[in-house]
Amino acid sequence: MNDFNRDYARTIPADRVDMSVDAGLRSFMLGVYNKVALGLLLSAALAWTTSSFPPVRDLLFQVNGNRVGYTLLGMVIAFAPLGILLFSSFVMKSINPRTAGVIYWSIVSLIGASLGTVVLMYTGGSVASTFLITATAFGALSLFGYTTKKDLTGFGSFLIIGLVGLILASIVSIFLPSGPLVFAINAIGVLIFAGLIAYDTQNLKMTYYQVGGDAAAKSVATNYGALNLYLDFINLFRFLLFFLGDRR
Numbered sequence: 001m002n003d004f005n006r007d008y009a010r011t012i013p014a015d016r017v018d019m020s021v022d023a024g025l026r027s028f029m030l031g032v033y034n035k036v037a038l039g040l041l042l043s044a045a046l047a048w049t050t051s052s053f054p055p056v057r058d059l060l061f062q063v064n065g066n067r068v069g070y071t072l073l074g075m076v077i078a079f080a081p082l083g084i085l086l087f088s089s090f091v092m093k094s095i096n097p098r099t100a101g102v103i104y105w106s107i108v109s110l111i112g113a114s115l116g117t118v119v120l121m122y123t124g125g126s127v128a129s130t131f132l133i134t135a136t137a138f139g140a141l142s143l144f145g146y147t148t149k150k151d152l153t154g155f156g157s158f159l160i161i162g163l164v165g166l167i168l169a170s171i172v173s174i175f176l177p178s179g180p181l182v183f184a185i186n187a188i189g190v191l192i193f194a195g196l197i198a199y200d201t202q203n204l205k206m207t208y209y210q211v212g213g214d215a216a217a218k219s220v221a222t223n224y225g226a227l228n229l230y231l232d233f234i235n236l237f238r239f240l241l242f243f244l245g246d247r248r
Helices: 023-052 054-060 072-094 095-112 116-121 124-147 153-175 179-211 213-244
Strands: 061-064 067-070
Touching: 023 054, 023 095, 023 116, 023 124, 023 179, 023 213, 054 061, 054 072, 054 179, 067 072, 067 095, 067 116, 072 213, 095 116, 095 213, 124 179, 124 213, 153 179, 153 213, 179 213
Parallel strands: none
Antiparallel strands: 061 067
């Protein structure tokens, strides 16, 4: 995402700025967290809707006993966020706050609708408890990223490389199913996205100081920062479900 992605250029080292006492930064970060919270609330509502109403459920999902899969329309919705992300990466140089907001809410809505599979596969109690555990971990990791004076740039680069490897391993597991491989993918996924929460939080602080008083750029950064943290949360939640979720 060019200017506001995880590779945003840092000209202000993390250990040289006491950002925790900056009122403007706090306001900026609060805007990001509020957007993430609203996005998660919308996703939860859509996941419940797509899994609970038979006409909608049957359009998106195939349920056969304890096996849940996507219909053709469901697959389109599940993979559409990736298409939007790829498209936005080509137009990021000229993007405006309104477009950034549309991208954020579109991706949140599509992911929320596709998360109906989670509600169909796992018991409500285990989904709720895993969500609370994820929220607690997210808060602690994001607080660490916000307050640490250690520059996490190198750590973040390592995590992103690991994320690429995780995606490749996930593709391999589709064609060559393996219990140990699936276990390893989920365990590594938890570690990678836990680290990315801290890294992306610190990266947001750097972005705030980079854009300075540019209100439009700050608004775009809020949307894309919220998107990064939202995706970190959702992925951490889904990987944790492998270990903590009770299947129906």
